[in-house]
Amino acid sequence: MSQARIGKLVVIGTGLIGGSFALDLKHAGLVGEVVGVGRSRGNLERALQLRVIDRAEQDAARAVEGADLVLLATPVGQMDAVLAAIAPVLPRAAIVTDAGSTKRDVAALYRRHLADTLDRCVPAHPIAGSDLSGAAAARYGLFDGRKVVLCPLAETAAASRDTVAALWAACGARLVELAPERHDAVFAAVSHLPHLLAFAYMNSVLDRADADTCLALAASGFRDFTRIAGSHPEMWRDIALANRDGLLADLRAFRTELDALIGKLDACDGDALAERFARASAVRAGWGK
């Protein structure tokens, strides 16, 4: 789609997601210049070396001068400050989108800082997170076959939404649309809760006197179960706080399930344990097939 060609793309937060988006659009010939914004000089220099970005800038307000599209790809906890900084200087025609892992809070930030240009704001969430982070983790093709959830505001113009959708489609992504509230409920359950459980589990192993022996003998089950415990601590603190109410409800529901399991094991109720395991196993074995 011709409307998806972008003259100047500004990626604020030049990490795995922002960097991979830039690489895909460059490869597809859909972008003129990519300006990368970040707090870390070292990361920006790596992004330049790897040709993820064409120009580096540490000042977000200066970077967005003349921008056609701005992608906010920082941890969600930084987006308030970033939007406050760019709002006074953002070109009227610039589309602003994001890759935030939570959507109710980001939608509220658009309303607070960009109240006059909500037609140009397109909240979004590419489902391509990883335990890897930084510009060095960016790669062409990261979004191929992945889902991107768009959560347009009531005020978002169809043209803005379509431009962002076309760019993600050019990256090979499949688009899904959800209201911000439903997005946050679903991702509390399938992403935020497992991350917190994985962090908690790793800490419970590290608290053991025989932690070193445990880590030495742990195998593939441990490897996969804990992979997400290697994720970016600051990003996950921000997500947990941003989606706090839904996540607390899910943590408590999980705790109830855990208590029931402990009760069944304590009572040596093998039939009840096998029944719960079989229900989980049957669904998981068929998932994604």
Next chain:
Amino acid sequence: MSQARIGKLVVIGTGLIGGSFALDLKHAGLVGEVVGVGRSRGNLERALQLRVIDRAEQDAARAVEGADLVLLATPVGQMDAVLAAIAPVLPRAAIVTDAGSTKRDVAALYRRHLADTLDRCVPAHPIAGSDLSGAAAARYGLFDGRKVVLCPLAETAAASRDTVAALWAACGARLVELAPERHDAVFAAVSHLPHLLAFAYMNSVLDRADADTCLALAASGFRDFTRIAGSHPEMWRDIALANRDGLLADLRAFRTELDALIGKLDACDGDALAERFARASAVRAGWGK
């Protein structure tokens, strides 16, 4: 080692582990005949078709006549009945080993059923479990580079231990020796607890009204975190019951960690959350490197 050549190998439980052990020894030319024992006719026929075994037998006592080595590769909950069945007819010279995921209970079973031939008993645990099961999952090379934990009894003869060690070494496995008590404590922490948490998590998702949307939007974090929730329900019921006291202690320690996390999130204590996440993330990112 010449002592490791086995004339007649009897594999009781012809699934992923038992079948892969048989395939590796056949490939290495270290075994004459492999007799597979199982409860399921269909599984035994598949094992014959795939040449995992040379002969199928549903009666364990008949199978062990003339055996040189017997591998118990059933879920641990079946080993009491299997040992009771074979004990009266087992050749005096036969070595008996197992692939049970718990070791204190299996050591106790050897003492109960094979009290007069404990010199020939070698409790062991190959760390190569999977969410896959059955003869069709067996494959050559499964144990290459994997660890096998040997938990010899005080009465186990060095020659018996060495034969079993040599066979696993021929499969490419690396051998580790631990007392049964330490084995069970370590594997409660790094294997049994994560499996129970994965089962409980899957059930907490399935209990949601929006479970279908959740499963449709779940991505790679969910995929890896829940892989072990696809495991064999009966096998994991048996493991949970066999290692009940250690596992209950670990489940309760995890719940304490979880409660602390819920408390920090409830209090919006971002610094404390980030500190816990960073500790877990740093260790996990360096693990296995």
